[in-house]
Amino acid sequence: xxxxxxxxxxxxxxxxxxxxxxxxxxxxxxxxxxxxxxxxxxxxxxxxxxxxxxxxxxxxxxxxxxxxxxxxxxxxxxxxxxxxxxxxxxxxxxxxxxxxxxxxxxxxxxxxxxxxxxxxxxxxxxxxxxxxxxxxxxxxxxxxxxxxxxxxxxxxxxxxxxxxxxxxxxxxxxxxxxxxxxxxxxxxxxxxxxxxxxxxxxxxxxxxxxxxxxx
Amino acid sequence: xxxxxxxxxxxxxxxxxxxxxxxxxxxxxxxxxxxxxxxxxxxxxxxxxxxxxxxxxxxxxxxxxxxxxxxxxxxxxxxxxxxxxxxxxxxxxxxxxxxxxxxxxxxxxxxxxxxxxxxxxxxxxxxxxxxxxxxxxxxxxxxxxxxxxxxxxxxxxxxxxxxxxxxxxxxxxxxxxxxxxxxxxxxxxxxxxxxxxxxxxxxxxxxxxxxxxxx
DNA sequence: GTCTATAAGACGATAGAC
DNA sequence: GTCTATCGTCTTATAGAC
Numbered sequence: 001x002x003x004x005x006x007x008x009x010x011x012x013x014x015x016x017x018x019x020x021x022x023x024x025x026x027x028x029x030x031x032x033x034x035x036x037x038x039x040x041x042x043x044x045x046x047x048x049x050x051x052x053x054x055x056x057x058x059x060x061x062x063x064x065x066x067x068x069x070x071x072x073x074x075x076x077x078x079x080x081x082x083x084x085x086x087x088x089x090x091x092x093x094x095x096x097x098x099x100x101x102x103x104x105x106x107x108x109x110x111x112x113x114x115x116x117x118x119x120x121x122x123x124x125x126x127x128x129x130x131x132x133x134x135x136x137x138x139x140x141x142x143x144x145x146x147x148x149x150x151x152x153x154x155x156x157x158x159x160x161x162x163x164x165x166x167x168x169x170x171x172x173x174x175x176x177x178x179x180x181x182x183x184x185x186x187x188x189x190x191x192x193x194x195x196x197x198x199x200x201x202x203x204x205x206x207x208x209x210x211x212x213x214x215x
Numbered sequence: 216x217x218x219x220x221x222x223x224x225x226x227x228x229x230x231x232x233x234x235x236x237x238x239x240x241x242x243x244x245x246x247x248x249x250x251x252x253x254x255x256x257x258x259x260x261x262x263x264x265x266x267x268x269x270x271x272x273x274x275x276x277x278x279x280x281x282x283x284x285x286x287x288x289x290x291x292x293x294x295x296x297x298x299x300x301x302x303x304x305x306x307x308x309x310x311x312x313x314x315x316x317x318x319x320x321x322x323x324x325x326x327x328x329x330x331x332x333x334x335x336x337x338x339x340x341x342x343x344x345x346x347x348x349x350x351x352x353x354x355x356x357x358x359x360x361x362x363x364x365x366x367x368x369x370x371x372x373x374x375x376x377x378x379x380x381x382x383x384x385x386x387x388x389x390x391x392x393x394x395x396x397x398x399x400x401x402x403x404x405x406x407x408x409x410x411x412x413x414x415x416x417x418x419x420x421x422x423x424x425x426x427x428x429x430x
Numbered sequence: 431g432t433c434t435a436t437a438a439g440a441c442g443a444t445a446g447a448c
Numbered sequence: 449g450t451c452t453a454t455c456g457t458c459t460t461a462t463a464g465a466c
Contacts, residue, residue, distance in 0.1 A: 034431080034432090049352065050267070050351065050352035052265070052267040052268050052352070053267050053352055055458080055459065055460085056460065056461085057458085057459075057460085065432075065433090066432070066433055066434080067460085067461090068432085068433070068434085068435095068461085068462080068463095069431080069432060071460080071461060071462080072431085072432085075461095076460085076461085077460070077461095132351065133351050135402055136265065136347065136348050136351045136352075136397075136401055136402070137264065137265035137267070137268060137348055137351075137352065142402050142403075145402055145404075146402070146404055149404070150404050150405075167406050168406050168407065168410060168418075171398060171404065171406065171407045172395070172407070172415075172418060172419065172422075174394070174398065175391065175394035175395045175397070175398050175399075175407070176390065176391045176394055176422075177394065178393075178394040178397050178398060179389070179390030179391055179392065179393040179394025179395070179397065180387070180390045180394070182351075182390070182393050182394065182397060183386060183389065183390050183393060184390075186351055187350055187351070187357050187360055187361070188357075189360075189361055189364070189365050189386065191382050191383050191386065192383065192386045192387070192390065195383060200387075203383075203387060203426075204387065207387075207391075207422055207425065207426070210422065210425075211418075211422070249449080249450090270440075270441065270442085271441080271442065271443085272440080272441075272442085280450075280451090281450065281452080282442085282443090283443085283444080283445095283450080283451070283452080283453095284449080284450060284451075286442080286443060286444080287449080287450080290443095291442085291443085292442070292443095
């Protein structure tokens with residue numbers, strides 16, 4: 001599509017320097033791909049550096065486009081963030097039903113496996129890192145965290161419990177998993193950072209189960 | 216305020232613009248208090264906004280001094296941070312021995328009480344918030360976190376356990392407490408954010424104990 | 431659809447007057 | 449000991465050429 005470099009009509013450049021007017025400009029026809037490249041770059045930077053330290057210019061540079069184009073597509077930095085981390089929601093929506101379904105005395109293991117699994121998968125780990133790194137310092141990101149964890153997941157789990165303190169129990173269980181994510185994946189403290197995921201599940205699932213259905 | 220304009224000795228100003236040369240300069244005698252005011256302001260801002268979002272100028276403004284004075288005292292922003300959060304270390308150093316002393320089957324409760332107590336006390340909560348908010352996005356702050364939690368506290372607790380997996384056990388116990396701190400104090404998700412601290416200790420201490428000495 | 435150019439301002443840090 | 453003034457670099461965001 002579109003030969004680009006030389007095929008343009010008004011070829012002789014008016015540019016003051018006489019330098020080539022443009023370099024590796026993409027086809028200009030398939031714009032959908034550009035948007036996704038921006039989102040990939042955004043996800044990578046937000047996950048590695050958090051919201052504040054990530055710049056629109058840095059995202060644009062990593063995506064190979066101009067920073068103005070990022071603003072053109074998304075308007076503000078905050079909208080870029082929301083669009084980038086949106087992909088973390090789908091797996092939760094997909095799996096939350098299978099967490100609450102099944103025997104109640106194994107819900108702790110199912111919940112633990114789901115969360116550890118999401119963090120172990122590089123594709124879902126990036127947006128999760130972005131959310132955690134950003135939720136700690138940014139109100140908009142904290143709202144995303146609450147929507148994802150509390151509203152989408154915990155409420156469902158608590159609904160299965162049939163106890164007056166169900167929500168508190170679900171949240172203490174979540175706290176155990178959030179703390180592991182913080183220490184293992186975010187701050188990376190040994191020996192947890194290098195522990196075998198299956199070993200973690202084996203140790204933690206009973207604790208999560210205890211929070212949910214214990215005495 | 217500020218007599219300024221006319222009162223200076225060598226009045227005819229060498230300044231190009233002829234504008235007033237200085238404004239409301241304080242006594243210049245009581246310098247020790249100034250340093251502490253800067254640290255108080257730094258602690259407040261680092262805890263509320265995290266490392267990146269906090270500016271040296273903002274700290275200076277809150278302390279009622281010029282930003283150059285902050286650099287004069289501490290050199291770099293990172294050194295300001297370290298000096299500001301240092302006050303979080305003393306209580307840990309003071310209490311860590313009383314955590315490991317006493318019956319082993321109550322070490323979980325002592326550890327839980329210590330951590331919840333530090334977070335419930337406004338004086339120690341501020342530097343802890345600063346460390347957590349910053350450790351997530353800043354390597355220097357992450358190193359402070361590791362030094363505080365892992366090196367100063369967990370190693371001692373693990374030393375009491377006499378098991379090959381003692382360090383991993385101590386860290387999973389810490390993960391439970393870190394997760395509670397994240398959800399209750401940092402991101403503030405209900406109902407944990409408003410739960411009674413004593414209720415939290417009652418629910419969590421057995422879990423921490425189980426991590427440390429359970430099967 | 432993609433770019434250049436730039437506005438408008440905050441940042442960390444330094445030099446030097448007093 | 450405290451300030452003013454400023455350097456050089458970074459930021460988000462906009463206007464407009466092609």
